[in-house]
Amino acid sequence: MTEQAGAPGAGALPRVLFLCVHNSARSQMAEGLLRTIAGYRFEAFSAGAEATEVRPLAIRAMAEVGIDISGQRSKTVQEFDGQSFDYVVTVCDDAKEACPYFPGDRQLHWSFDDPSAADGTEEVRLEVYRRVRDQIASRIRRELVEGR
Numbered sequence: 358m359t360e361q362a363g364a365p366g367a368g369a370l371p372r373v374l375f376l377c378v379h380n381s382a383r384s385q386m387a388e389g390l391l392r393t394i395a396g397y398r399f400e401a402f403s404a405g406a407e408a409t410e411v412r413p414l415a416i417r418a419m420a421e422v423g424i425d426i427s428g429q430r431s432k433t434v435q436e437f438d439g440q441s442f443d444y445v446v447t448v449c450d451d452a453k454e455a456c457p458y459f460p461g462d463r464q465l466h467w468s469f470d471d472p473s474a475a476d477g478t479e480e481v482r483l484e485v486y487r488r489v490r491d492q493i494a495s496r497i498r499r500e501l502v503e504g505r
Contacts, residue, residue, distance in 0.1 A: 371443035372400045373501065380405030380431040382415040382473050382486070383448040387493050389419055389426040394494065395502045402442075404434045412473055418486035444501065448493065467496050 373391060377384035384403035391401040408431040419426045446465040469492055475485040 370400045373444040373446065374437065374442040375403040376405065376445065376447045377449045378406045379409040381409045382412045383469050383489060383493065385411050385426055385429055386415055386419055386490050387448055388429065389424045390494050391497050393424050394497055404432045404437055406434065408433045414483050414486045418483060418490045469493060
């Protein structure tokens with residue numbers, strides 16, 4: 358008997374859920390980054406307390422490093438009710454408080470600046486998205502990929 362990918366149990370890929378309140382930038386970038394960096398080793402998902410849209414500057418910052426998240430959509434945590442995850446990672450301080458608890462072997466909290474709150478010209482704001490993208494990639498490599 359073979360196991361379905363994502364089903365709990367031996368042989369299934371570890372499931373990672375990235376949470377941020379609006380599921381519009383940080384959690385979306387994290388989902389795309391994990392899929393690209395180690396998608397053969399993990400299943401990546403993202404959600405928020407409320408669904409909005411994937412921010413155009415997040416899509417652009419990710420495209421600059423060859424990752425297309427334009428097909429991803431903003432989702433609420435309710436879409437994942439009843440599912441379990443091996444890692445649940447909050448990527449903003451508000452999500453740690455606003456998002457419901459998901460059962461998981463590891464609950465991680467990574468606090469990153471909110472790039473969607475950046476002020477200034479489009480180029481200045483894009484630079485914040487780039488910095489946060491690179492910080493998320495570094496944490497994914499260090500704490501998920503190399504830490505396993």
